[in-house]
Amino acid sequence: MNKLVSIRARSRKNGAVAPNPLIALQSEIHEQTRTDRPVARLLPWLLDRRNLEAAWDRVRTAEGSRTQGLDGVSCADIAPRVGVWLDRLAEDLSLGRYRHAAIRFVEVPKAAPGTSRRLGILTVRDRVVHTALKQLLETIFEPEFATDSFGFRPGRSVAAALVEACTALASRHEYAARADVAQCFDTIDHRSLRDEFAARVADPDLLRLLDDLLMAGGQVVGRWWWAQTRGIVQGSALSPMLCNLALHPLDQAAARFHEEHNGAARLLRYADDLLILGDDERAARQLLDLVRQTLRQRKQAFREPGPTVAAASTGLEWLGVRLRPRPTGWGRPIGFGYDVPDQKVASMVERVTEMTLPPSSKVDATTFNLCRWIVSINAQLRDWRQAYLFADNAPDVFRALDDHARERFGVLLAAITGLRSHALARQYRVKLPRGYWTWEVPGARLVVLSSLAPHCPANLVRKPAWARSAANRRR
Numbered sequence: 001m002n003k004l005v006s007i008r009a010r011s012r013k014n015g016a017v018a019p020n021p022l023i024a025l026q027s028e029i030h031e032q033t034r035t036d037r038p039v040a041r042l043l044p045w046l047l048d049r050r051n052l053e054a055a056w057d058r059v060r061t062a063e064g065s066r067t068q069g070l071d072g073v074s075c076a077d078i079a080p081r082v083g084v085w086l087d088r089l090a091e092d093l094s095l096g097r098y099r100h101a102a103i104r105f106v107e108v109p110k111a112a113p114g115t116s117r118r119l120g121i122l123t124v125r126d127r128v129v130h131t132a133l134k135q136l137l138e139t140i141f142e143p144e145f146a147t148d149s150f151g152f153r154p155g156r157s158v159a160a161a162l163v164e165a166c167t168a169l170a171s172r173h174e175y176a177a178r179a180d181v182a183q184c185f186d187t188i189d190h191r192s193l194r195d196e197f198a199a200r201v202a203d204p205d206l207l208r209l210l211d212d213l214l215m216a217g218g219q220v221v222g223r224w225w226w227a228q229t230r231g232i233v234q235g236s237a238l239s240p241m242l243c244n245l246a247l248h249p250l251d252q253a254a255a256r257f258h259e260e261h262n263g264a265a266r267l268l269r270y271a272d273d274l275l276i277l278g279d280d281e282r283a284a285r286q287l288l289d290l291v292r293q294t295l296r297q298r299k300q301a302f303r304e305p306g307p308t309v310a311a312a313s314t315g316l317e318w319l320g321v322r323l324r325p326r327p328t329g330w331g332r333p334i335g336f337g338y339d340v341p342d343q344k345v346a347s348m349v350e351r352v353t354e355m356t357l358p359p360s361s362k363v364d365a366t367t368f369n370l371c372r373w374i375v376s377i378n379a380q381l382r383d384w385r386q387a388y389l390f391a392d393n394a395p396d397v398f399r400a401l402d403d404h405a406r407e408r409f410g411v412l413l414a415a416i417t418g419l420r421s422h423a424l425a426r427q428y429r430v431k432l433p434r435g436y437w438t439w440e441v442p443g444a445r446l447v448v449l450s451s452l453a454p455h456c457p458a459n460l461v462r463k464p465a466w467a468r469s470a471a472n473r474r475r
Contacts (some may be wrong), residue, residue, distance in 0.1 A: 022054035022135060026466035030139040031473070039140055046136050046206070047090045056082060060125060063376050070104045078124055091123060096205070100216035103233055103454065118186065120217055120233035130213065130238040133206075137241060140200055142464060143246060146251035151271030152240035155462035157297050158319050158387035161462055165277070165323060166336040168266065169312050173277035175284040178318050179291070179299055179307035182245070184272035185239060188246045190214050190229040196245050200414045226416070230289035230299065239276045243271055246298070249458035250274075257287050257342030257423055268466070276307070279317045284309045291294060312336075320344045321391060340394045348384060348397075349404050356408035360457030368415065374444035377405060385449050389456075398449035409439050409446055 026046055033039045059065060065075040078085050092098040101123045107116040122130065138154065145153065150161035168178065181187075197210055217233030232239045232246075247269065254267035264283035268275040274340065276291065278284025288309060295301055311314070315324035321344070326337040354378055381401060387393055413424055430440045436451040463471070 007074065008264075020163045021050040022467075023465050025050045026139045026464075027469040027473070029136065030143070030466055032471045033140060034143060034470075038198065040202045042136060042140075042201060042203040043094070043205040046132055047094055049086075049090075051130070051132050051135055052062075052086050052090060053259075055135060056086060056130075058131050059127045063379070064121075067121055069121055069126070070102050071123045073124055075124055083190050086128075089128065091210075091341050093129070096208070098129070098209070098212075100129075103216055114258070117234060121237040122233070122236060124217075126213075127237065127386055129209075130193045130236045133209070134241055136236045136239075137201070138464070141241060142201070143467070145248060146227055146255060146269075146459075148249075148254070148267060149244060149251050149269045152244065154464040159389055159461065160317060160460035161268060161319060162323075162338055163390060165268055165275055165318065166338065168268070168277050169323065170334070171338040172263070173279055174312055175267070175278045175281050175309055176312045176316050176323075177276040177284055177288050177307040177309045178316055179274040179276065179288070179296065180303040181272035181274070182303040184300070185234050185243060186231045186367065187300050188230055188232050188243065190218055192298050193232075193242060193246045196248060228381070238272065248431070249298065250291060250347070253290055255288060255289055261286075266427060269324065270319055273319055274307075277312075281309055281311075317341070320389075321388065326392070337392045338390075340388050340391045340397045345397055345400055348401060351380065352377070352401065352405050352408055355403070356412045360413050370413070370441040371443035373412070373440060374439075374446050376407070377409070378444070378447040381405060381447050381449055385452070385455075395450065402448050402450050405446060406438060407447075413439060413441075 029045050030436050042472050060075045060079065067111075068074050085250075088096070103122040106119050106121065108119045109116050126206055143152065148164075148262065150156045150158070150164070159390065185414045193214070194207075201207065209461070214232065215229070217236070217239075218229045218231040233418075249265065251269060258264075258266045261283060263278070265278035265287040266277065267287065274291065276284055276288050278287060287417060288307060292302060296316045312323070313325050317323070320340065321338040322341050325334045325338060328335040356373075384401065385398065387395060389398065410421075410424065413419070413428055414421070415426075417424065419427065427440060429437060430445065431437050432448060432451050434451065436448050438448050462468075
């Protein structure tokens with residue numbers, strides 16, 4: 001069995017970073033398909049070893065890699081024979097033998113009391129296929145997505161969406177309405193989504209594969225000739241991209257309105273979280289009605305209670321923060337900033353608690369890998385820092401998260417090691433510059449957000465690495 005080459009491998013010569021095989025492949029696909037729509041032949045790229053190996057690597061290193069699907073197989077079971085396993089998967093896909101397995105669904109509680117979302121747990125085999133498809137289709141769909149769409153896209157983020165909203169509110173738009181698509185993933189119409197997909201992809205093998213995975217995660221509603229199939233599974237690496245594709249007509253309709261009305265109103269979108277901005281109340285209402293109508297055409301609707309247009313000067317909530325006017329100095333225009341509300345901070349603190357629960361009768365302490373546990377917690381903490389770095393109360397938020405994360409991880413360490421506090425501190429506690437401290441286990445150190453240097457990137461929105469690579473080659 002050939003040993004897989006990690007996509008993060010580094011060249012030993014001169015210490016240079018070796019080219020990323022996946023980015024090289026995506027750059028090649030982007031370069032050869034950027035003027036062709038729909039793209040006729042994509043299956044060979046899906047089966048390209050670089051794509052499948054990168055997909056496996058992402059699934060293997062993901063937080064839920066040890067979670068089993070309905071077949072009871074985990075990544076650890078596959079790892080010793082992964083080369084042969086990928087060969088067989090590629091062969092099944094090539095010959096049309098691949099069939100999506102049944103999905104194990106669980107109800108995950110949401111922040112609102114009594115509400116939950118339906119999360120699908122795929123088999124490892126299906127996770128790899130979804131991830132490989134996402135890596136391939138990203139190069140086809142991403143160049144066509146709107147500039148005002150920020151959710152789950154490479155080079156875009158919550159921070160970029162919030163900065164854009166503050167800039168728009170401070171420079172021109174005085175009225176706003178915040179809206180959500182009701183049960184967005186569960187209500188995506190398969191026929192409409194497939195039409196959007198087929199407008200860009202003409203490969204019959206990929207269209208059949210799309211139908212297969214849509215049927216696995218969807219459900220039939222209605223009866224007889226009114227029956228419709230809708231819904232995409234939450235928990236798949238591919239689903240956020242399919243959600244963006246399904247809502248792309250929304251972005252297109254808003255962009256046409258913006259152009260036809262000389263920029264009087266615009267739509268900012270982060271997945272299914274929408275922000276309608278207008279120069280005046282009338283323009284904002286007109287765009288809001290257009291968005292509502294476009295959603296209705298695609299068999300979707302706003303979450304109740306429906307959105308209302310109001311003066312932005314009173315403040316509004318979007319993406320977990322409170323956007324509000326902020327004085328910028330005597331004689332200067334009023335700017336806009338945002339705070340992370342106490343309720344949002346409390347939900348983040350609760351999430352840290354969930355991630356640091358000690359072993360119980362249901363989870364054996366021997367299954368805990370402290371190094372991987374810290375890496376997982378660090379990833380979540382850094383995601384929050386990246387999202388809310390420019391909030392006016394960011395230092396207070398980060399301090400609260402740091403204090404709680406250190407306290408909770410100390411409890412976790414004590415539960416697993418059985419050491420008392422003094423012995424625990426001697427063995428695992430480390431000092432950081434400027435009076436900070438944290439926990440460290442072999443191979444990983446718990447991040448302290450407050451100790452990190454200020455980070456202000458030159459560009460909050462960047463092209464994907466494969467697009468930059470392709471552009472550099474054309475020069």
